[in-house]
Amino acid sequence: xxxxxxxxRHHNDVLRIAYAIRASDRVVDVGxxxxxxxxxxxxxxxxxxxxxxxRSAEMIERARALTSAAHxxxxxxxCANAEEQELPRERFDVAISRFGTMFxxxxxxxxxxxxxxxxAQGRLxxxxxxxxxxxxxxxxxxxxxASDEASASAEPQAFxxxxxxxxxxxLDSAGFLAPRFEEVRAPxxxxxxxxxxxxFVSEFSTVRERIAGLDSGPRAHAVDRLRDLLARHQxxxxxxxxxxxWIVTAHRE
Ligand SMILES: C[S@@+](CC[C@H](N)C(=O)[O-])C[C@H]1O[C@@H](n2cnc3c(N)ncnc32)[C@H](O)[C@@H]1O
Numbered sequence: 001x002x003x004x005x006x007x008x009r010h011h012n013d014v015l016r017i018a019y020a021i022r023a024s025d026r027v028v029d030v031g032x033x034x035x036x037x038x039x040x041x042x043x044x045x046x047x048x049x050x051x052x053x054x055r056s057a058e059m060i061e062r063a064r065a066l067t068s069a070a071h072x073x074x075x076x077x078x079c080a081n082a083e084e085q086e087l088p089r090e091r092f093d094v095a096i097s098r099f100g101t102m103f104x105x106x107x108x109x110x111x112x113x114x115x116x117x118x119x120a121q122g123r124l125x126x127x128x129x130x131x132x133x134x135x136x137x138x139x140x141x142x143x144x145x146a147s148d149e150a151s152a153s154a155e156p157q158a159f160x161x162x163x164x165x166x167x168x169x170x171l172d173s174a175g176f177l178a179p180r181f182e183e184v185r186a187p188x189x190x191x192x193x194x195x196x197x198x199x200f201v202s203e204f205s206t207v208r209e210r211i212a213g214l215d216s217g218p219r220a221h222a223v224d225r226l227r228d229l230l231a232r233h234q235x236x237x238x239x240x241x242x243x244x245x246w247i248v249t250a251h252r253e
Contacts, residue, residue, distance in 0.1 A: 001058055002203045005036045008098065010186035011127060011245060015098060016040050018182065018247045019125050023047045025093040028117060030082050030126075031055075031100015035063030035075070041096060042067075042075045048093070052077045053085060054100070083110045087117035094118075097126040099245075102160045111174030115252055122252040124176060127184070130244040131162035137188055137241035141201060144225040145210045156206050167248060176250035184247055187240040190230070197230045197239035 005012070015037070021027060021044035029038040032052030042050045052075060054060050060079040067075050078085065083104055095114050104110040114124065132138045138159075161167040164181050171179045191197035201207050207226075214222055233239050 001034070001062065002200070004033055004099070007188050007190065007200070009189065011184055011188075011243075012036065012040070012098070014184050014186070015125075015127050015247060016044075018249070019044070019094065019096055021045050021048075021094055021096075026091060026119075027051070027094045027096060028053065028087065028092045028114075029100075030095060030097040030114065031103070032063060032077070033059045033098075033100065035059075035067055035077065037096060037098045038063065038075055038077070039067055039070055039072055041094075042072045045074065048074065050075045051092075053080055053082045055079065055081045083113070087113060089116050090119050092118050093122055095122070095124045095126075099127055099129065099158075101126050102128050103157050104160075107160070107170045108173045111171060111176065115175050118252040120253060124171075124248070124250045124252075126248050127245050128161040128167070128248060129159050130183075130246055132156070132159045134162070134244045135159075135242075137190075137243055138206075140229055140241065141204075141207060141226065142210075144229040145207065145222045161248070162246075164246070167246075171248075171250050175252075177253060179248055179250040182247040182249070184245045186243060186245075188243045190233075190239045190241065192238045194227055194230045194234060194239065197233075198227055201226070201230070 021041050023046045025045045025048040027041045027045055027050040029052045032038045032054045035052050038050050038052035057079050060077050063077050129135055168179050190200045211219055230239050233241055
């Protein structure tokens, strides 16, 4: 299971402030993973509640264990597809997400559902990747793994909200008002050394699929090129890549 908390530590520092969660807020965290952001929200919503939703049973199990170990009581988790799970209407003050909203197959319907789960003054605060060409981690890993045999991969869903005009259109069609985009340029951390970073990026579905699609000779070369790339990004405190994300804020009304 990928541990996003270390990877995204710089992003999270900015995002936690952007949530602007108040003590009495009711919060929903979409695609909450193992729940770091859910717990962050719960610590701020001291008189409120937080619901974390993720479709991965493994992630939710880990989120529950970490939350109970942290003695946080105002959190509930649901293992469900946020696109299909019916949410209570007009229930939440804030919908948050750290890189959990880019994977919807029907984004307008999914965001419309999320909007109707918000109360009158409710807000959406989500972090999404900017486009792939603005994310060094994606382009350089892709280049390292490219070979004659590997066809160019389709634009991964991780970047589906990266173009502001596309994201704006989706949010607008879903009924959200006044979307704002704040750039976050911060490095992502992949591990303390090349071995740890290789293990980390090998869990990315794009990396797994690309390597699995190669015959043994080209696969060995691709792995060598990937390890070389990671070595070039090794700093004294670990392996880092540049990245660019948006914090997108929008209102129910
Ligand atoms: C990149 S991870 C981010 C996890 C977490 N927000 C974090 O920052 O640590 C994306 C997460 O979104 C979840 N996810 C993607 N699509 C989803 C959907 N339709 N419903 C619920 N969870 C979803 C995945 O299972 C995964 O845990």
